[in-house]
Every structure is written in C-alpha cells, then in structure tokens.
Amino acid sequence: MANTYRGSAVIVVEGVDYPAEADLSIHSDRNAIGVNTLRTWGGTLESDPSIDWFGPREAHHGVIRMPDGRQGRFLVTAGTLGSGRVEISGTGPAPFGDD
Helix, strand or coil, X not given: CCCEEEEEEEEEECCEEEEXXXXXXXXXXXXXXXXXXXXXXXXXXXXXXXXXXXXXXXXXXXXXXXXXXXXXXXXXXXXXXXXXXXXXXXXXXXXXXXX
C-alpha cells in the first residue's frame, strides 16, 4: 500500500457523518543511522463548509473513516472558517498506507 491517500472519505465531527475529500500522507523521520523513529500523518480535508471547526472544543477533533472501513482520529490544525477546507494532523495510527 502507498503512504499517501487521495480520495473520498467520511469524517465524523460531534457525532455527525460528513462526506469529504482527503489528501493525506504519512511521514517517517529517520535517525542518523537510517532507522525510522517516528511516523506521523496528516494533510487536508474538504467537506461541508458549515462545519464550525473552530467553535466548540469537540469540533477541533474528528474521526476519518476510509472506504475500506479503517478509521483514524485527527486534530484540525489550520483552515478558514466557512471554506470547508482544513489542514489536519493525525493522532495515532494512520487509517491508510502500510500497516
């Protein structure tokens, strides 16, 4: 599997499912001898512009569900209110890519 994902997904925010388009990637940091030491994931989501990502505290957090059923949690890190496009940083294992 690739360490990137570009396509449809479902995001769950405050218990509500929204269709979304995702552009996500996994990043691996390596130490001085070339061993992977840290894997992080994140990217951008495009979804319903009415989602208030910057309102209630719970809205900063979400779950992304991939077409194959895998899920991951994320935090919103940047975006413009009302645009429907946000940048996210994954928390925990990525729901796509190599296992």
